[in-house]
Structure formats: C-alpha cells, structure tokens
Amino acid sequence: MTTIDPSTADVVLRVTGVTKHYGHVQALRGVDMEVRRGEVVGLVGDNGAGKSTLIGVLSGATTPTEGAVEFEGEPVSLSSPSHARDLGIETVYQDLALALDLPIWANLHLGREQRRPGLLGALGFLDKKAMIASAEEELRTTRIRIGSVDARTSALSGGQRQAIAVARATARGSKLVLMDEPTAALGVEQQHRVGELVRHVADRDVPVILISHNLPQVRELCDRVLVMYRGRIVAELDPAIEGVESMIRWITGAALESER
Amino acid sequence: MSAKRLLMGRKQPVETTMMTTLDDAELDRTRRPRTPLQGFGAFLGKGDGDVARVLVLLLIVVVIGLVAPNFISKASWMALSQTATVVALLAIGQTFVIITGGIDLSVGAVMACSAVIGAVVMRELAAGGADPSIAILVGLVTSLGIGSLAGLINGLIITKLRITPFIVTLGMLSVATGSMNLISGGAEIVGLPPQLGSIGNTPLGGWFTVPVLVTILVAVVAGVALSQTRFGLRTFAVGSNQGAARRVGIGVDWHIVRVYVFAGFLAAVAGFLLTSRFVSASTMAGTGMELSSIAAAVIGGASLMGGRGSILGTMVGALIMAALQIGLIIAGVASFWQTIAIGIITVAAVYGDQIRIKYSGERS
Numbered sequence: 087m088t089t090i091d092p093s094t095a096d097v098v099l100r101v102t103g104v105t106k107h108y109g110h111v112q113a114l115r116g117v118d119m120e121v122r123r124g125e126v127v128g129l130v131g132d133n134g135a136g137k138s139t140l141i142g143v144l145s146g147a148t149t150p151t152e153g154a155v156e157f158e159g160e161p162v163s164l165s166s167p168s169h170a171r172d173l174g175i176e177t178v179y180q181d182l183a184l185a186l187d188l189p190i191w192a193n194l195h196l197g198r199e200q201r202r203p204g205l206l207g208a209l210g211f212l213d214k215k216a217m218i219a220s221a222e223e224e225l226r227t228t229r230i231r232i233g234s235v236d237a238r239t240s241a242l243s244g245g246q247r248q249a250i251a252v253a254r255a256t257a258r259g260s261k262l263v264l265m266d267e268p269t270a271a272l273g274v275e276q277q278h279r280v281g282e283l284v285r286h287v288a289d290r291d292v293p294v295i296l297i298s299h300n301l302p303q304v305r306e307l308c309d310r311v312l313v314m315y316r317g318r319i320v321a322e323l324d325p326a327i328e329g330v331e332s333m334i335r336w337i338t339g340a341a342l343e344s345e346r
Numbered sequence: 347m348s349a350k351r352l353l354m355g356r357k358q359p360v361e362t363t364m365m366t367t368l369d370d371a372e373l374d375r376t377r378r379p380r381t382p383l384q385g386f387g388a389f390l391g392k393g394d395g396d397v398a399r400v401l402v403l404l405l406i407v408v409v410i411g412l413v414a415p416n417f418i419s420k421a422s423w424m425a426l427s428q429t430a431t432v433v434a435l436l437a438i439g440q441t442f443v444i445i446t447g448g449i450d451l452s453v454g455a456v457m458a459c460s461a462v463i464g465a466v467v468m469r470e471l472a473a474g475g476a477d478p479s480i481a482i483l484v485g486l487v488t489s490l491g492i493g494s495l496a497g498l499i500n501g502l503i504i505t506k507l508r509i510t511p512f513i514v515t516l517g518m519l520s521v522a523t524g525s526m527n528l529i530s531g532g533a534e535i536v537g538l539p540p541q542l543g544s545i546g547n548t549p550l551g552g553w554f555t556v557p558v559l560v561t562i563l564v565a566v567v568a569g570v571a572l573s574q575t576r577f578g579l580r581t582f583a584v585g586s587n588q589g590a591a592r593r594v595g596i597g598v599d600w601h602i603v604r605v606y607v608f609a610g611f612l613a614a615v616a617g618f619l620l621t622s623r624f625v626s627a628s629t630m631a632g633t634g635m636e637l638s639s640i641a642a643a644v645i646g647g648a649s650l651m652g653g654r655g656s657i658l659g660t661m662v663g664a665l666i667m668a669a670l671q672i673g674l675i676i677a678g679v680a681s682f683w684q685t686i687a688i689g690i691i692t693v694a695a696v697y698g699d700q701i702r703i704k705y706s707g708e709r710s
Contacts, residue, residue, distance in 0.1 A: 147593075168595025183590035185583045187653030196583055197594030199576045210575035241706070 096122040097159075098262055098293050099144070104153030105317075106139050113139040114150070115317035121262065124291040126284060128304040128325070131314030132337055137297050140314070141264050144295070145177040146170030158261065168197065174261030178268050182251040186240040190232065191221035193239050194254050224257040228283065245276030249283060256287045263287055263294045269303065281307050301330045315339050391702045394654075395647050398698065399662045402691075406666060410673035417676045424549065428623065430668035431561040432457075434661055435616035436639035437646070438568045439609030441660045444643050445572075446605050447585040447652025448504065448511035452518035453613045454635030456496040458628070459526040461617030464489030465535035465627035468542075478539035489614045489621075496522055497610020501603030519636065526629055535627040546622030557619035564612065569657035581605060585652025641688055642667055645695040666691065 099121040106114040114136050121127050131137050142148030143155070146164035155162055157173055164170045167177070184193050192199075195217045201207035221235040230249045232242065239247065248268060255263050265284070269277040277300070284307055288294050298304050304311055305325040313321040313336040321336045335341040390398040411418040436453045443450045468485035472478060496518055503514045545556050554562075572578035583591045584598050592598050621627045645663035648655030667688055674684045 166595070167593050171595060177593070179590075179593065181589070183587065183593050185586035185590055185653065187586035188579070188582055192579055192583070196590070197596055199579060201576060210571075210577050212574060212576055212579060214574075238706075 098123055098157070100156040101140075101144075102154045102156070104140070104143060104150045104155065106136075106143065106148065107151045112317050114143070117153070117314075117317075117319055119312060119319055121293045121295060123293060124288050125309040126288045126294045126296055126307055128308035128311035129295055129297045129314065130299070130301065130304055130311060130333060130337055135314040135337075136317040137314050138266065139317075141177070141266055141295070141297060144170070144175065144262075145264055146175070171197070174259060176255035176260040176263050178251050178255045178263065178265040180267045180270060182247055184239055184247055184251060186238070186247075188239055189236050190239050190242070190250060191218045191235040193250055194221045194224060194235070194257065196254075224253050228253045228256060228286065230283075243276075244272055245279060248272060248276065248280050252280065252283045252287070256283075256290075256292065260292060263292055265294060265296045267297055267299065269298065269300060277303060301333050304333070305330060313337055315342065387705065391706065394656060394659070395699055395702050396656065396659055396662065398702075399646065399659055399666075399695075403662050403666050403669065406669050406673065410669065410677055414673070414677035417673050420553070422672055422676055423553065424555070426665075426668050426672040427558045428555060429671055430664050431557045432616045432620055432635065433638045433642050433667055434561050434664035435564060435612050435619070436635055437642035437660045437664050438565060438657060439612035440636075440639040441643045441646065441648050441655045441657060442568070442572070442581055442605045443511070443609050444640070444648040444650060445581050445585045445652060445655040446602055447588065448602065448605070449515065449640065449650065450500065450606065450609045451512065451515040451636045452496065452500060452522055453609055453639050454632030454637075455519040455522040455526075456493055456610050456632070457613040457617040457620070457635060458630070458632030459496070459522040459617075460489040460492040460614040461621045461627045461631060462526045462530045462535055462629055463492055464614075464618060465538055465621055466529055468539060469535060469537045472539050473537065478541045481539050482542060482545075485621075486618055489618045490611060491614075493610040493612075493614025493617070494607050495610070496613075497607040498603065500610065501606035504606065505599035505602050523632075530627075530629055532629060534629065536625075538621070538625050538627075540625060542622045543625045546619060546624070555623075557623060560615065560619060564615065565657055565661050572657055577601075577604075582653055585654075587653075638667060638688075641692045645692055647695075647699055649699075663695075 097120050099119075101117055101119045104114055104117045105112070117136070117140055119127075129137050129140070139148060143150045144164070146167045146169050149165070155164060157175070162173060164173075164175070170177075185196060188196070191214075200213045200216050200220075202211045202213045207213070218235055225232060225235065228249070230246075230253055232246055232249075239250065242250065252265075252268065255265075268284070269280050272280065281303060284294055284296060288309075296304065296308060308325055311323040311325050311328070311333065312319050313323065313333065315337065316339075320339075320342060323333060323336065332341070335344075390401070407418075416422065436457065440450055440453060464485040467488045468481045471481035471484060476484075500511075500514055500518050503509055504511050547555060549555050550559060572581065580591065580596050580601055583594075583596060584601050588598055591601075617627075617631070620631055642663035643655060643660050644650070645666055646656065646659030646661070648660065670684050670687050670691075671681075674687070675681060
C-alpha cells in the first residue's frame, strides 16, 4: 500500500482563489476552502457577503471569473447545474425547486427519470414502478415517513416538502450536498427535523455545506463554520468553542476591525 | 487526520427516533369516515375530476335526448363526431401548451392558414394536370409543414426573446391570418381534387369517418405520451415550476419549443381534415377556434397556471362542446344559446376543479 496523507485523501472539494465579478461589483474576491468527507460545514455571512454566489459556483449555476475548483482530486469546471449533479454535487435550494403538481416519486426523480428497458424505453416510456419503488426505498433510508409516494407533492406540509428536497439531494450516490437556507421557512419543530436529516447525510460520509442565518442552528449542526465577509472567507470557527456572539462579530466585520 | 480535524472532531450521530413521524396527523385527515355526501363528492373527484366530467357529458346527452329524441341517433353521432374533431385536435395541442404554463392563441389562425395554403397548392397541382393523389399528398405535406413552422416560430420567440406566450401567439394569429388572405385573396379555395372528399366523408365500418379515426388515434397517442413518457412528465414539470425544471437539468426551452411545434402541427392536421370534409378551404374556418380549444382544455381540467391537465379530460371537454352545438341545433334551440351554455360550463368547470382541489387536501 502506498501511503496517502489522510488529510488530502479526505478532501472532497477544494476551492482555490475563486473570484466572481459582475461588472464593477466583486461578489467573490478570492475564496479558498476545503470540504472533507462526512463533515457539515457552515457558511455564514451577512446579505451580500458572497455566500449565494459561492454556492452558485459550486452548484454549477454561476461561472467564476477566476480560480479553480477541485472535486474528488480532479480539477473540474462546473458548467451547469446538471453537470454538477452528474458529478454528484447536489443542491437543496432555498425555494426547494419542487414541482408541486407532480407526484412525490416524480419529484424525487425529476431530471433523472428511469425509462423502461428496450424499445419502449427508447420511445421515452417511463418505468414508473421502478421509480416508485426506489422513491419508497430512498425515503425509508432517509427515515422520512410520508403516506404514499404517489400523492401530489402539493398535499405535503412545508416540513415534508423540505424533507423531499433533501431526500432528492442525498439519494443515489451524491458526494457533496449544498444547502441554501434549508430551514428559513420552517417552524421550530420542522427545523429540528431538517437538522436531523443534515446530520444523517453527514453520517453517511457525504459532506454538507450549509448556508444559514440561524446561528444557533449552525452551531448545533456544523463541525466547522466559515464566515464570509465582503467576498472573502475571513474566519474558520469551531462551533464547540466560538459562540453566537463571536460569529456575529466576524459576520459584521467587527472582529476584523479589532484585529487590525 | 489533520490536526485541525482532530481538534474539531465530528458531531456524534444524533438519535433519529424522533423523525419517524412527519405530520402523520395531517395525512390521517383523508382517512376519516365520510358522510354519503362526502363520499359522493370524493367519487366525483376521482381521476382529477374526470368522473364528474364524464357525468356532465352524459347528463347533457340525456337531457337533450329527452327534449329531442332524434338526438340519440346515428345521424346525429356522425354530425357530432365530425364537428368534435376540429376542436378536439386543436385542444389536444392546446392542452400540452397550457400544461407548460403557456397559451396558444394562434391555433385557429394557423389551422386556417395551413389549410388554405395547402389547398392552393393542391388546386394549382390539380390544374396543372398532376395526379390527384400526388396533389393531395403534396398539399398535406405543405399544410403540416406550415403548421409546424408557425409553432416553431412561436416557440423560438417565446423562449429566446422571452416574450409571453399570450403576446407571441396573438401576433402569430394576426400574421397567419394576414398571410392566408394575401395568398388566397381572401376567398374560399375551391377546385380541389374530388378524391379529397372520400377521405373526409367516407364512414369506415359505418360509424367512424377518417377525420374521427385520425382524431381518436391522435388522442390515444397524445394521452399515452402525456401520462406515460418522460416527455409528458417533463411537460408537467415545466409548467409546475419552470425554475425547478431548469435546475434539475431539464432542457426547458427546447421542451417548450417542441410543445408549440406539436400544437401547430395538430392545427395543420385539423385544417387538412376540414379541407377534406368540405373539399374546399375557408379563410373563416379558424375564427374563434382558439377560444374553443382553450375552453375544451379548461373544461377538461387543464389549469392556465400550468402543471395540470389531461387528454381524456380535454376530449370530454371537446365532446361536451360538440354535443351542445349539435344537440341544440337538433332540439331547435337558437344556436346562440350554445355559446352561452359553453361560457357557463367553462366557468363552472373551473369552479368545480377549485372546489375539488380545495377538498383534496392540497396546499399552495
């Protein structure tokens, strides 16, 4: 066996020197970060700090101006959300990106529908049975209980819809999950359940990047917290040590001022 | 492990026993015992309200049949089925468009335009001494090409220039009508190969003419495509949440273009069949048909908000309209009542669907 430095082998995502300019606006001014197997990384910052732009770059929706993204040791250029998904980078969007008129099983497979084998499949016929079965299986492994996967998604409550969006992102060999404000619209009880889902994903060794304004929740869920300020990552905090007060000082830039 | 990793450690797996119940109580709501009235309501709502739609159709047939007994006859079926074909074909294309969240106001004009231009081609070829079957074939291909081209232009302008379907197809309505009148001089096209009439009017097996059989075939293929294929599922996805469809990697623009091409193609099919029935092409044939096709789709349960609709529902909607049209004529009622009845039924159908959705436990 060759010796591999475990710290590098564990790195799933490495971002180096990523910038993004919109005309004269610098949304990202050189971001470096690493995400390792099985960890939950919190990404916090004020509005306009660059969190959403960074998530956009990682999910393939935004093309960076400069910089490199390495995924599982390979340099990648994420050209579109579907390209990112093909690599195993899944995103849970703030608005969940669910088609509410479709049945639950269809939302879980949307964009990756299974087709019947043979000629019928070539004609575009769906293998509904297989998709319903695997939807039930996915919800079972994610420990989400929902009456029937054949029900319309609009019949679900906010928390259940969230769970479906998370289940879609974590199913079928996803290798990195990005979550943009997954609990912003939820009640306390539902926030708690989504938090459990996040930990459940990480426990299966899939890293999660979690954007949230809910700092107590970030502290509770994350192994590390990265603070963005004016397009840069300015601090890496250990939530076991740093409290909400300290995070706020970094988010508002007050900690930077006092360091100077 | 890196020093930092060890220092920070990893959170321990959390107890997950809490998660086994996600709002089960709310799901149970639908399982409570029901009163007979609620049970009947649930029965009507089956198949997204298709049970109720079929019952309304039967009710209309029975009521008109009681008033005018000769409505229940082969002759009136022949008239009704022939009448229904045009609206049904336009409405099938319209249903796909409406499910994507769009609307096609140009289907009537495109039908007339493609039929008239196809007829001009047939007339000129026939006059030039061409074989009638060749003339008919070339006319058919020309019609289908023009219908598809109009749909392609609609779809490309909607997706590439980002103009709303209402405006784009309203523009196409005008352009198609104007082009048709330029080419035809505004007059009905006659002098077509007489063999056309045998396509349009010969009943096969006594009960079904070629236009009716073509319509049934198109309806079956479209119904299966919408409910069983990836194209159908993605049509619903695009209309239900276009942004989500984009983000899961569905080629939304191309999908929308294809749906408008399909609507234009079916408009041309309807136009050609109409030409074959009358062995002439009228420049007035499409007037108001866009609204009829929308009414049939909406009576059939399609939502103008997108994401909902079915071919079975649309076919029932087209049959309801044809039954009223033919039935009221046979019953000797002034034909103006037909438009009043269709207007009322359209609004009532949408209201009925809203009630159904409200009681099915869905939320926005």
